[in-house]
Amino acid sequence: MSRIRNVVAGVETVPQGEAQYRSVNPARLDDVVAHYAFSSMAQVEAAVGAARSSFAAWRGRSAIARAEILARAGALLVSRADTLGALMAREMGKPVAEAVAEAGYAGRVLQFYAAEAHRAVGETLQSGRPHVHYYTRREPVGPAGLITPWNFPLSIACWKLGPALLCGATVVWKPAPHTPFCSQALMAALTEAGVPDGVVNLLHGGAEVGGAIAAHPDLPAVSFTGSTSVGQSIYRTVCGRLARAQCEMGGKNALYVHAAADLDKAVTLAVEGAFRSAGQKCTATSRILIDRTVLSRFTEQFRHRVASLVVGDPMDTASFLGPLADDHQFAKVVGHIQAGVAAGHTVLAGGSTSVPQGGYFVAPTVFADVEPGADLAQQEIFGPVVALIPVDGVNEAITVVNATTYGLSSTIVTRDLGAAHRFAADVETGVVNVNLPTAGVEMHAPFGGWKGSGLGVPEQGLKILDFYTKWRSVAMQYA
Ligand code: NAD
Numbered sequence: 293m294s295r296i297r298n299v300v301a302g303v304e305t306v307p308q309g310e311a312q313y314r315s316v317n318p319a320r321l322d323d324v325v326a327h328y329a330f331s332s333m334a335q336v337e338a339a340v341g342a343a344r345s346s347f348a349a350w351r352g353r354s355a356i357a358r359a360e361i362l363a364r365a366g367a368l369l370v371s372r373a374d375t376l377g378a379l380m381a382r383e384m385g386k387p388v389a390e391a392v393a394e395a396g397y398a399g400r401v402l403q404f405y406a407a408e409a410h411r412a413v414g415e416t417l418q419s420g421r422p423h424v425h426y427y428t429r430r431e432p433v434g435p436a437g438l439i440t441p442w443n444f445p446l447s448i449a450c451w452k453l454g455p456a457l458l459c460g461a462t463v464v465w466k467p468a469p470h471t472p473f474c475s476q477a478l479m480a481a482l483t484e485a486g487v488p489d490g491v492v493n494l495l496h497g498g499a500e501v502g503g504a505i506a507a508h509p510d511l512p513a514v515s516f517t518g519s520t521s522v523g524q525s526i527y528r529t530v531c532g533r534l535a536r537a538q539c540e541m542g543g544k545n546a547l548y549v550h551a552a553a554d555l556d557k558a559v560t561l562a563v564e565g566a567f568r569s570a571g572q573k574c575t576a577t578s579r580i581l582i583d584r585t586v587l588s589r590f591t592e593q594f595r596h597r598v599a600s601l602v603v604g605d606p607m608d609t610a611s612f613l614g615p616l617a618d619d620h621q622f623a624k625v626v627g628h629i630q631a632g633v634a635a636g637h638t639v640l641a642g643g644s645t646s647v648p649q650g651g652y653f654v655a656p657t658v659f660a661d662v663e664p665g666a667d668l669a670q671q672e673i674f675g676p677v678v679a680l681i682p683v684d685g686v687n688e689a690i691t692v693v694n695a696t697t698y699g700l701s702s703t704i705v706t707r708d709l710g711a712a713h714r715f716a717a718d719v720e721t722g723v724v725n726v727n728l729p730t731a732g733v734e735m736h737a738p739f740g741g742w743k744g745s746g747l748g749v750p751e752q753g754l755k756i757l758d759f760y761t762k763w764r765s766v767a768m769q770y771a
Pocket of ligand 1: 439440467498519520522524543700745
């Protein structure tokens, strides 16, 4: 029944593994988006083989020639953002305005990396030896495995594909199973833009296919985005076979409302950070630390704003939150809410609030007076659930921000420059925001978590070029 196809060496094939998957519209469970098989291990072998075979020719093209293709693919994504956004909303429930914005962003990410082709790729060095021309150049790492999640099905794929292809790496890409048509639409744009057969190979699959990519001896680099437990296991596998790994993982991001905050702004940032995409962003705000001097005023305003948020069909632009992405997400998030209630935490919003039926909808939920060590304040929930934690001043806030195993993003809301600098210098997160939400990235800045949130070189920006390339030093005596 499905039109789900792998693309290997430029040929579309039906995935032939034994495991099957049903992608369901999470807002309307009677709408089955696709029912399809995952790839077989033979298909993984064929994809890696294609990436190997196409490597020499792709590496042999100039970076500028590769970039022209990337730029065309980016423009196609931008021009198709409306269609892609609607597809994304149906496959994983992201509100359509956010989904359209993501599709456009994904295209611009490819264009950003395309523009890098015109910049210097090495340096000229002094030599202590006479008449020696000494220089460095980047060489592509080889075929790379890319494993991506469902929550940003286009942009995360593009911020791996863009630098990989620019650098001359070829790719075996396994997206998350929830969003097969988004992945195929991205693959189609790459092909239409001129990516040669075998340079990008799309494999549909789940944990088994991802595991085979991580373990494959012919993939010298593997980049992963997803949960911390899977990322750490992939990192061990890839590094254990002495290859390169790069993993972006989960978060437990804190927004700190300092005594000198603009409270209206703090409320807006908290609502945006905690509940956009129904909290299913790695950078979503899931802890709000509030100075006791402003605790009651902030809490009352926040509660009021949360009560006004509309939960509903992601295709309806009035919906602030759509559904959670699938049954697994729904069961996990509801389980965290029930455990929070059972543990005796005060529910300030959500919990039992009614939401639309027929989909995986969860009301935005706020727990008050949460201890920093409580499960609600420690575990990544990845849903529209936030814990309010009272603190006394910036020193305690920093201690609490740092008291988790994660280290992805954090925010301080303040008009006090000293507090902002202190916070930005001492929190253990790879991303720090001042008077901005915990969520939100710009493609030219490095993006990477610390501690349990990230391993290896950060993504986006230009640091990631070091992941997809090896440095070569050339010493040339000319006399
Ligand atoms: P996930 O770890 O379950 O899956 C991510 C990808 O890995 C998918 O393609 C999946 O099929 C594959 N996979 C699953 N198990 C595997 C295994 N054992 N071996 C190899 N591959 C495997 O994560 P998810 O539920 O798709 O995404 C949500 C998680 O991703 C959250 O924890 C979120 O914080 C994180 N995330 C992080 C970032 C970031 O940049 N730090 C961005 C988005 C999402």
